[in-house]
Amino acid sequence: MRIILHIDMDAFFAAVEERENPQFSHKPVVVGADPQGGSGRGVVSTANYAARRYGIRSAMPISRAWRLAEDARRRGELATIFVTPNFHAYEDASERIMAIIAPLGDRFEQASIDEAYVDVSSAGSFAKARVLAERIKRAIRENERLTASIGVGPNKLVAKIASDFKKPDGLTVVEPDGVLEFLAPLAIRALPGIGPKTETELAKRGVRTIGDLHNISRTVLVEAFGKWGDGLWRHARGQSEDPVSNDGEPKSVGEQETFERDTLAASFILERMRDLGAAVVRRLHNEGFATFRTVVITVRFADFATATRSHTSRTPLTSADDLYAESLRMLLPFLDARENPRRKAIRLIGVRVEKLARAQSRADRVY
Ligand code: TTP
Ligand code: MG
Numbered sequence: 534m535r536i537i538l539h540i541d542m543d544a545f546f547a548a549v550e551e552r553e554n555p556q557f558s559h560k561p562v563v564v565g566a567d568p569q570g571g572s573g574r575g576v577v578s579t580a581n582y583a584a585r586r587y588g589i590r591s592a593m594p595i596s597r598a599w600r601l602a603e604d605a606r607r608r609g610e611l612a613t614i615f616v617t618p619n620f621h622a623y624e625d626a627s628e629r630i631m632a633i634i635a636p637l638g639d640r641f642e643q644a645s646i647d648e649a650y651v652d653v654s655s656a657g658s659f660a661k662a663r664v665l666a667e668r669i670k671r672a673i674r675e676n677e678r679l680t681a682s683i684g685v686g687p688n689k690l691v692a693k694i695a696s697d698f699k700k701p702d703g704l705t706v707v708e709p710d711g712v713l714e715f716l717a718p719l720a721i722r723a724l725p726g727i728g729p730k731t732e733t734e735l736a737k738r739g740v741r742t743i744g745d746l747h748n749i750s751r752t753v754l755v756e757a758f759g760k761w762g763d764g765l766w767r768h769a770r771g772q773s774e775d776p777v778s779n780d781g782e783p784k785s786v787g788e789q790e791t792f793e794r795d796t797l798a799a800s801f802i803l804e805r806m807r808d809l810g811a812a813v814v815r816r817l818h819n820e821g822f823a824t825f826r827t828v829v830i831t832v833r834f835a836d837f838a839t840a841t842r843s844h845t846s847r848t849p850l851t852s853a854d855d856l857y858a859e860s861l862r863m864l865l866p867f868l869d870a871r872e873n874p875r876r877k878a879i880r881l882i883g884v885r886v887e888k889l890a891r892a893q894s895r896a897d898r899v900y
Contacts, residue, residue, distance in 0.1 A: 534709070536654050536662045537777060539684045539692035540634060540669060542647035543701035547581035548679050549626050550616050561602065561613040563589055568599040568615050578618055582701060587613065620818050623647075626677055627821065633672045637665060640777040643821045643891070648696075650689050652777040659685060659708045666704055687712065690773035694723050712771035717744030724768050731758075743769050786817045787829070789883025795835040797878050799868050806830075806864055809884050810856040817886060824849035825886035828859040832867045833881040840867065849890060860884050 542548065546564040551557045561584035566575025573595045580589040580598070587605040589598045595615075602613035627646045635641040638651030656662045666683040673681050682703040684695025691712055695705040698715075707715045721727050721735060721743055734757070740746050746769040754762035767773070788809045796802065817825065828850075829843040842863040850856065866872035867879070 534654065535652065535687055536656060536659060537686055537689050537692040538638065538651045538653055538662065538666055538669070539644075539686075539689065539696040540649050540651070540681050541683075541693075541696045541700075542630065542673075543680045543682055544579055544581045544585075545626075545647035545679075546579045546618060546623050547584070549622050550619070551581060552678050553619075553622060557614055559583070560611055561587060561589075561605075563595075563598055563602070563613055563615050564618050565598065565615070566595040567617055568595045571596055571599045571603070573599070583611070584613055589613075618815075620815070624818060624823060626679065628823075630673055630677060630679070630681075631821075633676060634669055637669060638777075642777045642779050646819050646821050650692065650777045659706055663704070663706050666706075670702075670704065686771070688771070688773045689775050689777065690725065690768060691715075691771045693725070694719070694771075697723070707771075713747070716769065716771055717742065717747065719743050721746060721769075724765070726761075726764075726768075734758075783820060784889065785829075785885050785887040786813055786820065786822075786825075786889070787883060787885025788812045788816075789831060789881060791881045792879070795878035795880045797868065797873075797876060802864070802868065802879060802882065803861065806860055806882055806884065807853075807857050809882065810860055811853040813884055813886055814853040814856055817889065822889040822891055824851050824890045825856075826850065826888035826890075827886065828856060828863070829885040829887065830860050830863045831881070831883035831885075832864070832879060834873075834877040835880050836877060837880070838877075840872070843887075845888065850886075856884070856886065 547562045550562055550564060562581045563577055563584050564579050565577040567573045575595050577589060577591055577593045577595055577598050579591050587601045589601050606612050623646060631643055631649060634649050634651060638653045639655050640652040642650045644650060653662050653665055656665055662685050666685055670681055670683060673679055680702040682696050682700045684692040685706040686692035686695050687709045691707050695707050698705040719742060721740060722732060740749065751766045754766045758765060790805055790809055826849055827843055827845040829841055831839065831841045833839045844859060844863060
C-alpha cells in the first residue's frame with residue numbers, strides 16, 4: 534500500500550513577509566510588482582488570506598489588485614500592504630522547510646518553492662501517516678513560524694487535491710476506500726490539467742463536479758478528448774501511478790519574446806532582455822532552484838536568421854543581475870558590426886539558463 538503526503542505552504546511569499554514584518558500581522562498583504570498607485574505593470578505573486586477576501590489572487594495584474602484594495606478601503610475595510618518580492622527570504626525559508634520534511638519519508642520530491650511530496654508508505658497505515666503529517670506541521674510552525682496544509686492519500690494526485698481541500702493550516706487524510714466519495718463533490722477544476730477550455734467543453738455536457746464526470750463512460754471521454762480523455766477518466770477516480778521522485782526535473786528555464794515591430798533600438802532591446810531575465814530567475818526560484826551556471830541567448834533577425842550564444846560560468850550564478858550581465862555580454866555584439874555587419878533589425882530575443890542546482894540541503898544542520 535502506498536501512502537503519500539503533499540505539503541503546501543499557505544500563502545507562502547505573503548506569510549514570510551508577515552513573519553518578517555510584525556506590523557503586517559492581521560492586515561491584507563499582496564506580494565508582487567510595484568503597483569505604482571494603480572498604474573504599475575506586472576502581476577500579483579500571491580496574496581495572504583486577508584487580501585484574498587478582496588478578490589485578489591496570484592497572477593492577477595497588479596493594477597487590478599490595487600483597484601480591488603482601494604474599493605475595499607473605501608468600504609471602510611483594512612488598507613492593503615503591497616510589497617515587492619524578496620526571493621532570498623523565500624528561498625531561505627523554503628530550504629529550511631524542505632530540510633525538515635525530506636528526512637521524514639522513504640522518498641522526497643520538491644515540486645515547487647513551497648510544496649513537496651513525501652512517500653511515507655513504510656509508516657504502514659494512514660493513522661500513522663496522519664501522526665507524521667501533524668508532526669511536520671508542528672515542526673514547520675515551531676521552527677519557521679509558518680503554516681502548511683497537508684494532504685495524505687494513496688497517490689500524489691489524491692494527496693495534492695487533499696492538501697488544497699482545507700487551507701490554510703489544514704490536514705486532510707483520504708484513505709483508499711474514501712477516494713471516490715472525497716472527489717465526487719469537488720469542482721472538476723480540482724483535477725490537474727483542467728483549464729477554462731476543458732471546463733467549458735465539459736459544462737456543455739452538464740459536467741461540473743468530479744462526481745458528474747464519474748457518470749460519463751471512458752469511451753465517451755476518449756471520443757471527446759482523445760488519449761487525454763482516458764487520463765481524465767482515471768484522474769476522476771483518483772487513479773495515478775506517478776512515483777515520488779525528482780527525475781522529471783526541468784533541465785533549463787527560459788523565456789523569449791517576439792517584438793511587436795522588428796527593431797535595432799539598443800535601449801529597448803536591453804530593457805526587454807532585462808525583463809526576460811528577471812522572469813527567468815523568478816521561474817527558476819519558483820521551481821525551487823537556487824543557481825544556474827550556463828546562460829544561452831537567442832537572437833532572431835527580421836529575415837528569420839537565428840543565432841544562439843552560450844556561456845558557462847565556473848561559479849554558480851544566482852540573481853537576475855548576474856543573468857543580465859551574462860546575457861548582455863553575448864547580446865551586445867548583435868547590436869553592432871561585430872555580429873551584425875548589415876545592421877539587420879531584430880525580431881525576437883530569448884534567454885535560457887541551464888546547469889541548475891538547488892540550494893544545498895541543510896538537513897544535517899536542522900536535525
Ligand atoms: P502557491 O502554493 O500556488 O500559492 P500560495 O502558497 O501563495 O497560497 P496557497 O495558500 O493557496 O498555497 O504558490 C507558492 C508561491 O509561489 C506563492 O506564495 C508565490 C509564488 N507564485 C507566483 O509567484 N506566481 C503565481 O502565479 C503563483 C500561483 C505562485
Ligand atoms: Mg502554497
